[in-house]
Amino acid sequence: MALALRTTITFLLCSAAGVTLASASKFDACLDRIRAEAIEQGIDQTTAVELLADVSPDPRVIELDRQQPEFTSTLGGYLESRLTPARLEQGQRLLARHERLLERITKKYGVPGHYLIAFWGLETNYGSYTGRMSTVRSLATLACDRRRGDFFARELLAALQLVDQHVLNPDQLQGSWAGALGNFQFLPSVYRDYAVDADGDGRPDLWSSFEDAAESAAAFLNARGWQAEQSWGLEVQLPEGFDLSLVESTQPMPQWQAAGIRQANQAPLPDSHLAAELILPAGLRGPAFLVHANFNVIMRWNPSRFYALSVGLLADQIMGGPSLFTSPPDDQPLRIEQVRSVQRELNRQGHNAGNVDGRIGPGTRNALRSFQAATGLPADGYPDPQTLTALGIDLNASE
Numbered sequence: 001m002a003l004a005l006r007t008t009i010t011f012l013l014c015s016a017a018g019v020t021l022a023s024a025s026k027f028d029a030c031l032d033r034i035r036a037e038a039i040e041q042g043i044d045q046t047t048a049v050e051l052l053a054d055v056s057p058d059p060r061v062i063e064l065d066r067q068q069p070e071f072t073s074t075l076g077g078y079l080e081s082r083l084t085p086a087r088l089e090q091g092q093r094l095l096a097r098h099e100r101l102l103e104r105i106t107k108k109y110g111v112p113g114h115y116l117i118a119f120w121g122l123e124t125n126y127g128s129y130t131g132r133m134s135t136v137r138s139l140a141t142l143a144c145d146r147r148r149g150d151f152f153a154r155e156l157l158a159a160l161q162l163v164d165q166h167v168l169n170p171d172q173l174q175g176s177w178a179g180a181l182g183n184f185q186f187l188p189s190v191y192r193d194y195a196v197d198a199d200g201d202g203r204p205d206l207w208s209s210f211e212d213a214a215e216s217a218a219a220f221l222n223a224r225g226w227q228a229e230q231s232w233g234l235e236v237q238l239p240e241g242f243d244l245s246l247v248e249s250t251q252p253m254p255q256w257q258a259a260g261i262r263q264a265n266q267a268p269l270p271d272s273h274l275a276a277e278l279i280l281p282a283g284l285r286g287p288a289f290l291v292h293a294n295f296n297v298i299m300r301w302n303p304s305r306f307y308a309l310s311v312g313l314l315a316d317q318i319m320g321g322p323s324l325f326t327s328p329p330d331d332q333p334l335r336i337e338q339v340r341s342v343q344r345e346l347n348r349q350g351h352n353a354g355n356v357d358g359r360i361g362p363g364t365r366n367a368l369r370s371f372q373a374a375t376g377l378p379a380d381g382y383p384d385p386q387t388l389t390a391l392g393i394d395l396n397a398s399e
Contacts, residue, residue: 027057030144034153038160047164051136051173061133061141064177066336075282076328078306082122083314083323090126091117091318101211109218110228116214118315119301123185130182130207135159135173139188142178155179158188167192167203182206183213186220194220224300225293232298232312233276233291235264235325244284244379248365250277256290264325281305282328283382332395334383339364342383345391346371 031052038048073081095102095117102113124130139159142152159179162168168191175181181191183206195204198215206213239260246259253276257269261278264287276290289309298308317323334342336358346353346367351374354363365381372379375390388395 024057027140027144030149031055031140034140034143034156037153038157041157041161043157043160043164048160051160051163051170052140055137055140057141057144058133058137058177061138061177062145065142065145065147073306074328074331074333075286075306075309076330077333079310079313079324079328082310083317087121087125088314088317091121091314094120094126095318098210098214101214105215105218109215109222109226111218111221111226112315114318115221115232115311115315116217117318118311119184119217120214121314122307122310123180124183127183127207127210130185131175131177131180133174133177135175135179135181135188138175138177139179152179155188158192162188162192167195172207183210184217186216190220191216194223221297221301224297226297227293230274230292230294232294232308232315233289234270236261236269236278236288236290237264237266237325238284238288244369247278247280247369247380248362250275252276253290261288261290265322279305280380280382281309282331283384284378284380285384286328286382287324287326329384331384334360334395338393338395339383341393342388342391343367345393 035048035052039045091114095114098113098117102116105116106112120126136156136159139152139156143149143156145152156179159173163170163173173181176185178187180187186195186206191204191206194216195206196212196215196219197204198211199205199209201209204212204216206216236256239262242260251259253269253272253274256276256278261269263269269290274292276292277295279289279291280286281289291308291312295308295312298311299305301311302308313321313324339358339360340356343353343356343358343364346364347356349371351367351370352363353367354361360383368383368387369379369381371377371391372381372387377387377390385395
């Protein structure tokens with residue numbers, strides 16, 4: 001009777017999630033492989049068996065994975081929801097409160113405190129919400145999903161290692177839908193490799209110890225190549241008639257100055273020979289930026305240009321820097337299926353957008369520039385309404 005009831009419940013849960021019993025069986029087989037891999041890697045069998053016992057796929061995790069704001073928001077909407085006055089004001093207060101600690105961390109790792117505060121604010125709103133989803137269930141769901149299964153299988157193994165090595169207790173494995181943990185939302189492998197016991201209490205605690213959390217974040221950024229005493233970049237103004245073929249190219253700052261680019265407030269570019277990449281994340285109608293190596297380091301934390309810009313801009317504003325001089329256009333956000341339609345049409349016309357994945361990355365931007373140049377549109381690589389109309393994409397079509 002109990003077995004029949006459990007089977008009925010499993011069927012109902014799987015049906016509600018759009019998951020068949022066959023796919024549930026595949027999930028169990030996937031967990032069996034991960035459990036065997038864990039034991040092969042030296043994780044105690046009891047740890048592997050107990051932590052993966054009775055784990056079921058979480059359909060909400062898949063839904064959130066497919067609807068990440070970096071892929072479904074415009075730049076304007078993304079920044080507006082993150083660079084809020086309340087977050088800025090609290091960041092400034094926390095920078096002052098932790099001044100001595102952050103100065104010590106900066107001296108050790110080269111990462112200025114206002115960047116660490118910006119990461120903290122954007123990841124968990126300064127620790128106010130670190131997530132309550134089961135890390136093991138979330139990672140198991142993603143590890144057994146087709147999109148990035150291998151990546152998340154490694155993260156699940158890392159989570160098991162953290163428990164097996166007594167770095168974390170099983171009940172601490174709660175965080176974001178993607179398995180991220182603590183104040184700075186470290187994935188388990190990052191926690192394992194970079195978490196620092198800065199306060200000397202015997203183990204790194206990225207929830208309750210800001211000292212541990214902040215130093216761990218700085219250690220990670222330093223290991224990823226953070227350049228001390230360099231900025232992430234700056235907002236700039238392009239001259240009339242600027243050669244858009246230079247977008248997303250990297251040049252020394254003097255060459256950008258010679259090309260007529262100035263700071264957004266019309267001042268000359270900083271006197272520097274640093275290399276910088278020109279990006280137009282909202283197209284020619286939006287703000288332009290010259291970004292340095294540290295921008296790419298931020299993207300190694302989260303591979304989204306919107307996210308990296310939000311970190312850099314919030315860090316600048318915490319230090320008294322200005323808001324954007326040029327506001328992003330108020331365009332309608334593209335649904336993932338609409339982006340797929342754009343990619344399919346670009347590929348059909350021979351502009352090589354690459355995989356039809358619903359995400360606008362370098363390949364899609366290059367294909368958009370190729371299409372725009374071929375049709376006499378400003379070749380900025382941005383899917384603005386004019387470009388979408390030329391491609392035959394109807395934003396008002398039903399889903």
